[in-house]
Amino acid sequence: MDTWSYLWQGFLSVFQPQHLLFCVIGVVAGQVIGALPGIGSVSGVALLLPLTFGMDPESAIIMLTGIYYGCMYGGTVSAVLIDIPGDSAAIMTGLDGHRLALQGRGGQALFMAAVGSFIAGTFGILMLTLFAPPLARFGLRFGPPETAALMLLALTSLGWLTGESAAKGLLSALLGLFLAVIGVDSVSGRPRFTMGVIDLMDGIPFLPVVIGIFGITQVLLWLESRAQWKVMKANLGLRAILPSVQEWAVSKWAIVRGTIIGFFVGLMPGAGATTASFLSYTIERQSSRRAHLFGKGAIEGVAAPESANNAAAIAAYVPLLSLGIPGSATTAVLMGGLMLWGLRPGPLLFRDAPEFVWGLIASMYVANFLLLAVNTLAIPPMIRILSIPAPVLMAIVSVISIVGAYCIDNSVFDIWLALGAGVLGYFMHKLKIPVPPVVLGLVLGPDLETAMRQSFMLSKGSVAIFFTRPIALGLLIATALFLSAPAIGGLLRRRRSPSRQPAEGQG
Amino acid sequence: MHRSRVLVFGLVAAMLLSALAAGCTGQKKAAYPEKPIELVVPYAPGGGSDVLGRHIADIIQKEKILPQPINVVNKPGAGGQVGMSYVNTKKGDPYVILTFITGQVSGPKTVPGAVPASVFTPIARLALDEECIVVKIDSKYQTIEQLMEAAKQGEKAVSIGGTAVGQEDQMVTVMLEQASGVKFNYIPFDSGGEVMKALLGGHIDAAWANPNECVSQVDGGLAKVIAVAAPQRLKKWPDAPTLKEKGYNVVFEQFRGIVGPPEMPQEAVKVLAEAFKKLSESQDWQTRYIEKNALTSAYQGPEEFAAYMKEVDQLTTELLKALGLIK
Numbered sequence: 001m002d003t004w005s006y007l008w009q010g011f012l013s014v015f016q017p018q019h020l021l022f023c024v025i026g027v028v029a030g031q032v033i034g035a036l037p038g039i040g041s042v043s044g045v046a047l048l049l050p051l052t053f054g055m056d057p058e059s060a061i062i063m064l065t066g067i068y069y070g071c072m073y074g075g076t077v078s079a080v081l082i083d084i085p086g087d088s089a090a091i092m093t094g095l096d097g098h099r100l101a102l103q104g105r106g107g108q109a110l111f112m113a114a115v116g117s118f119i120a121g122t123f124g125i126l127m128l129t130l131f132a133p134p135l136a137r138f139g140l141r142f143g144p145p146e147t148a149a150l151m152l153l154a155l156t157s158l159g160w161l162t163g164e165s166a167a168k169g170l171l172s173a174l175l176g177l178f179l180a181v182i183g184v185d186s187v188s189g190r191p192r193f194t195m196g197v198i199d200l201m202d203g204i205p206f207l208p209v210v211i212g213i214f215g216i217t218q219v220l221l222w223l224e225s226r227a228q229w230k231v232m233k234a235n236l237g238l239r240a241i242l243p244s245v246q247e248w249a250v251s252k253w254a255i256v257r258g259t260i261i262g263f264f265v266g267l268m269p270g271a272g273a274t275t276a277s278f279l280s281y282t283i284e285r286q287s288s289r290r291a292h293l294f295g296k297g298a299i300e301g302v303a304a305p306e307s308a309n310n311a312a313a314i315a316a317y318v319p320l321l322s323l324g325i326p327g328s329a330t331t332a333v334l335m336g337g338l339m340l341w342g343l344r345p346g347p348l349l350f351r352d353a354p355e356f357v358w359g360l361i362a363s364m365y366v367a368n369f370l371l372l373a374v375n376t377l378a379i380p381p382m383i384r385i386l387s388i389p390a391p392v393l394m395a396i397v398s399v400i401s402i403v404g405a406y407c408i409d410n411s412v413f414d415i416w417l418a419l420g421a422g423v424l425g426y427f428m429h430k431l432k433i434p435v436p437p438v439v440l441g442l443v444l445g446p447d448l449e450t451a452m453r454q455s456f457m458l459s460k461g462s463v464a465i466f467f468t469r470p471i472a473l474g475l476l477i478a479t480a481l482f483l484s485a486p487a488i489g490g491l492l493r494r495r496r497s498p499s500r501q502p503a504e505g506q507g
Numbered sequence: 508m509h510r511s512r513v514l515v516f517g518l519v520a521a522m523l524l525s526a527l528a529a530g531c532t533g534q535k536k537a538a539y540p541e542k543p544i545e546l547v548v549p550y551a552p553g554g555g556s557d558v559l560g561r562h563i564a565d566i567i568q569k570e571k572i573l574p575q576p577i578n579v580v581n582k583p584g585a586g587g588q589v590g591m592s593y594v595n596t597k598k599g600d601p602y603v604i605l606t607f608i609t610g611q612v613s614g615p616k617t618v619p620g621a622v623p624a625s626v627f628t629p630i631a632r633l634a635l636d637e638e639c640i641v642v643k644i645d646s647k648y649q650t651i652e653q654l655m656e657a658a659k660q661g662e663k664a665v666s667i668g669g670t671a672v673g674q675e676d677q678m679v680t681v682m683l684e685q686a687s688g689v690k691f692n693y694i695p696f697d698s699g700g701e702v703m704k705a706l707l708g709g710h711i712d713a714a715w716a717n718p719n720e721c722v723s724q725v726d727g728g729l730a731k732v733i734a735v736a737a738p739q740r741l742k743k744w745p746d747a748p749t750l751k752e753k754g755y756n757v758v759f760e761q762f763r764g765i766v767g768p769p770e771m772p773q774e775a776v777k778v779l780a781e782a783f784k785k786l787s788e789s790q791d792w793q794t795r796y797i798e799k800n801a802l803t804s805a806y807q808g809p810e811e812f813a814a815y816m817k818e819v820d821q822l823t824t825e826l827l828k829a830l831g832l833i834k
Contacts, residue, residue, distance in 0.1 A: 046552035046581065050561070143710030184586075186695060189617060189672035189832055196620050198592055201585030323707065324723025325700045332700065333552045340561055342795050346723025410582050411589065450697065457694050458666055458710065 007129060010358030014366050019062050022055070023363055026063035027370045030070020035078045037211045037404040040087035041071035041313075041330040047407075049337050057341035058356055062363040064337060068330050069121070069364065072273070072313045073371045076113045076306055080106055081385050082397060084215040088207060089273035089309035091439055092281040094214070096294065096301030101386065103297055107241025107379050112251050112299055113306040114375035120259040120307035121368040124314030127263060128321070129361055135315075136322040139267035144454035145465050147268065149475035151448035154278050155440070156482045168433045176441020179204050186450045187457070199413040206442045208405040208414040209421040213435055215401035216422025219394050221429060227390070241379050247299045254284050254300035255307045262308030266315025272328045274443055276312035277305035286482065314364065320345050321357060539601060539778050540575045546765075547605045549590020551583040554698075555636070555719060556606045559763050562796040563786065570789050572782050586614040586674070588621050595622045597768040601775030604630065605768075609761045610674045612816060613823035617673050617832045628771040629816055631783035632764035632807035634797060636717040638679045638736040639747065640667075643706055644729055646713075651734040651753055654713055655687060663692035668702045668711040671695055676702075676715040678826040679736050679759040685829065686755040706730060717761065718743060718801030736760075743801045762805070762819065764812060780808050 013019060033044035045064050052060035075086035080097035093113065100109040127135060142150070155173075182193045183203030194200040243251070258280040265276040284304040285294040294301050316327030324346025326332035335345050343353055350357050385393070405418035428435055459465035466472050548560040560579040568576050582590035591611060597603040605627065615621035640651065648654040648665075658665040669676025672695045680693050694711055696702045699720035706714040707729055714721075718741065724730040725744070732747040736759045740749055750757040765783060767776060786792055787806040797804045807815060827833045 042552070049552070050564070050579065140704060140708035143705060143708050184672075186697070187672065191618070198585050198588045198618070198621065201588060201618065202583075319704070323704075323729065324727065325704050325707075329551075332554075332698075336552060336554070336558050336561070339558055339799065340565065340795075342799055344723050344799065347727030347729060348723070409584060409589075410580060411584065454694055454696070457692065460663060460692070 003129065006354055006358045007362060009355060010360075010362030013058065013355060013359040014062065014362045019059055019359070019363070020366070022059045022063040023066050023366055024370060026066020027070040027367050027374065030067035031074040031371070031374060033067065034071030034074020035086045036400055037078060037084045037086055037215055040075070040207065041068045042333060043407055044071055045330055045333045049333065052337070057338070057343060058359050060341065061334070061338065061356070061360050064334055065360060065363055066367045068334070069313065069367050070371060072310050073114065073117055073375050076117075077110065077382055080109045080113070080302070081382065082393070083218060084397065084401070085210060088210055088443065089277050091210065091274070091436065092277045092305040093302055095281070095436065096296070096298050099295070099297035100299060100302065105297070106386065107383055108243040108247060109299060109302045110379050110382065111241050111376060112243050112247065112303045114372055116251070116255040116258060116303040116307035117310040117375075118368055118372040119255055120262060120311040121314055122365070123259050124263050124311045125361065125364045125368065128314060128318055132318050132322045135267055135318050139319055141471060142268040144451045144458060145469055145472040146475065148448060148451035148455055149466065149472045149479070150265070150268065151275070151444050151451060153475050153479045153482065154275050154282070155444050155448065156282065156479055169437055172428065172433050172435065173437035173441045176438035177445045179209075179438070179442050180445025180449070187453050199411070203446060204417065204442065205408065205414065206439065207408050208418040209442060210439055211401050211405050212418035212421025213425035213439065215397055216419060217425030217429065219398050219401075220422060220426040222390060222394050241383075243299065250290065250300045251303040254304040257283060258304035258307030259311045262311030263315045265308070266312030266327065267318055272316065273309040273312040276308040278440060278444075280304040280308035286485065321349065322347060538574075539775050540573060542602060543575050544573070544577045545603045546577050546579050547590045547594050547603060548579055548581045549583065549587040549605065549611070550581070552581050555717070555763070556608060557581060558800065559633070559796070560606050562792070566789060566791050566795070567782065567786055570786070570791065572785050585618070586671070587611045588615065588618065591615070591622045594768050595626060599770040599772065600768050601772050603768055604779065605766050607764045607766045609819055609823070612819050613674065613678065613827060616824060616827055624816060624820065626769045627766035628769065628776060629809050629812040630765045630767055630776055631780050631809070632762050632805060632812045632815060633783060633787055634763045634802040635805045636719065636761040636763060636802055637741060638675065638759050638761065639716055639718060639721060639732045640734045641706060641714050641716050641721045641725070641730050641732055642712070643709060644731050646731070648712065648733070649731070651748065651750070654733065655689065658687075658689040658691060662690045665713065666692040666694055666711045667713045667715065668694045668696055668705050669715040670699050670702055671697070673827060673830060673832045675759070675761050677830065678823060679715060679757065681826050681829050682736070682757045682759055683750065683755060686750075686757050703730070722801050741801070762815070763802075764807075776809055784808070
């Protein structure tokens with residue numbers, strides 16, 4: 001049998017009423033779990049895993065995949081509507097998404113995110129169906145030096161997140177990188193800045209920080225201002241939430257670029273959906289003619305990271321199914337689940353249990369369609385969240401932030417961390433220091449450090465390892481171009497119009 | 508007045524008696540366990556300890572080995588320390604147990620203020636996980652002799668990947684270095700999956716892996732086991748020689764077992780040890796957990812397990828000293 005007939009069999013299996021039901025339950029549960037801050041896809045899948053023990057493996061994996069996938073869509077909703085990313089991959093979505101919501105275009109933002117996610121997801125699943133083994137081999141070429149270079153490239157996004165003052169942005173980023181250094185040193189095994197606190201040994205987990213710095217901070221700021229949401233009365237008809245022709249035009253290529261970047265970043269070990277969304281946002285802002293609109297409500301700033309994180313989520317299945325190596329934390333949990341049913345992901349799974357693998361792949365196509373439907377049809381009721389009176393909404397945000405922080409690792413320490421991050425975020429707002437660079441430093445810092453030190457261990461201290469490997473070199477050149485682009489651009493402009501130079505210098 | 512005092516006395520007496528009676532019958536009826544047992548997995552979902560915990564919960568319930576279910580709770584962090592300190596606070600509680608591996612014996616030694624393994628109540632050892640040396644299928648080192656020959660060419664001439672610092676993979680590296688006199692370039696990764704990925708990508712020359720971490724890749728024809736640090740060859744890959752038969756006296760196993768909190772009641776320990784014995788003898792356990800994960804089934808009851816843990820304690824102390832991680 002060839003790929004298509006296997007896939008056909010897979011679809012026949014998914015359309016059995018029982019499997020279809022579990023697919024629906026999975027995507028809806030995932031959507032809700034994803035929208036709740038803290039309970040992201042990893043803990044969502046881990047929490048629901050025991051419920052699947054009584055099921056047949058196909059129903060179970062269909063449901064769990066639906067949850068994983070639903071989370072990627074769900075994280076967007078809370079990011080756009082209440083500016084609290086439901087999951088780390090949605091941080092970038094909130095930057096412009098929430099601005100749009102405040103301008104009364106939250107429906108358009110969610111619609112664009114759903115469409116982008118759908119296109120990216122479908123592209124990812126098609127690639128998985130057709131080219132999984134060669135793609136997995138490509139992913140393997142990313143060793144420590146390539147990963148380090150990629151993380152460096154993603155860190156250059158800092159330059160575009162710094163807001164009004166470069167110094168303040170840099171300060172924020174350095175704070176993030178410093179926080180990332182706390183914990184046991186991955187090479188010498190010695191604790192750094194842990195002050196004897198056992199909970200700090202693994203470093204500062206970024207999810208509680210994200211919850212605190214977005215969720216708790218917002219509650220604190222509101223307590224001070226007691227402001228009502230300044231939301232325009234949103235028209236709740238389905239037609240009123242359709243993006244305009246112009247919005248489609250600017251988002252079209254953002255979705256395509258986001259999809260491709262997300263998918264390839266997702267193939268690499270450790271990088272994942274969060275890095276993918278950072279990178280695609282940066283590239284979008286960098287290549288856009290409307291760069292000045294980013295951070296103020298540019299719809300392509302929603303479309304690109306949303307497409308990227310969905311494509312990356314699917315890409316994580318490529319190494320799982322073809323090599324037996326999980327590509328993300330969530331797929332690692334899924335792999336644990338598969339072993340419970342006596343299935344071992346890896347090169348032999350396609351031979352030993354084809355009906356299972358193809359059922360899984362077919363269920364992704366179906367889940368993707370279901371989520372597109374859920375996420376467009378449910379926009380009007382979801383927008384109603386914005387008309388909840390502010391005191392009630394803020395009380396809800398406080399509760400779910402704290403519960404969410406605890407749920408990640410069943411840890412009370414994480415609650416304190418979230419509260420501390422909330423206070424930090426409050427003062428950063430007061431001092432007009434941008435928040436995203438802290439999070440970015442904290443997310444990318446540990447991976448960058450580990451990969452860099454592994455590279456130096458492999459090369460026994462020689463820097464050449466970064467320049468003699470084509471992919472690493474390419475990524476470093478891209479980083480250098482990114483960093484120097486504004487300077488070079490400025491220089492060129494100055495040459496062309498020397499007369500306007502003083503005026504520009506003032507601005 | 509007098510009357511009411513009698514009444515009060517009578518009432519109190521009746522209450523005391525009934526309480527006593529209830530206590531007696533209660534004690535007779537109280538067949539442990541009378542409520543669900545919390546099984547703490549001090550590592551993240553999806554890892555080796557989690558897979559163990561979930562198989563235990565699943566099979567004990569399906570085979571009706573205990574009248575009450577076992578609930579798995581993940582408390583990951585600090586190389587198991589977060590979960591260990593949690594269970595350490597549950598002194599004498601018969602309803603909390605903890606998955607335990609070699610790393611939880613060695614890990615606390617390197618952390619000031621950590622909860623040491625010796626405070627816990629050993630209940631049962633269930634399995635042994637062997638350490639294998641794995642290479643990519645088309646590696647230039649097809650045998651352990653070739654690998655060792657290359658390693659002799661100079662300090663750190665051969666890179667070998669493993670999971671984490673100061674844990675099993677690095678300790679067995681030290682044992683092999685001590686036995687052979689070579690010095691490897693040990694590269695630590697965050698997880699077994701990342702080690703395999705670096706190996707298959709050709710970024711490292713060889714890797715340490717538990718059978719469970721490499722069975723997909725080995726059976727799938729992507730990688731090859733060239734030696735095992737086990738006392739005898741593995742049933743699963745009989746062609747791979749032991750390091751011992753190649754003249755390197757290196758035997759290092761990772762155990763997987765279950766312990767209780769400090770001062771756990773003896774009765775509970777007995778009931779649970781018996782339950783784990785039944786579990787480890789069940790067909791479902793043997794095929795679905797032991798065979799599928801390429802483990803060695805190795806049940807030990809509380810006393811034997813306690814003695815075994817002491818041995819592990821001594822061995823790992825020596826190895827960590829050699830690594831310079833403790834004094």
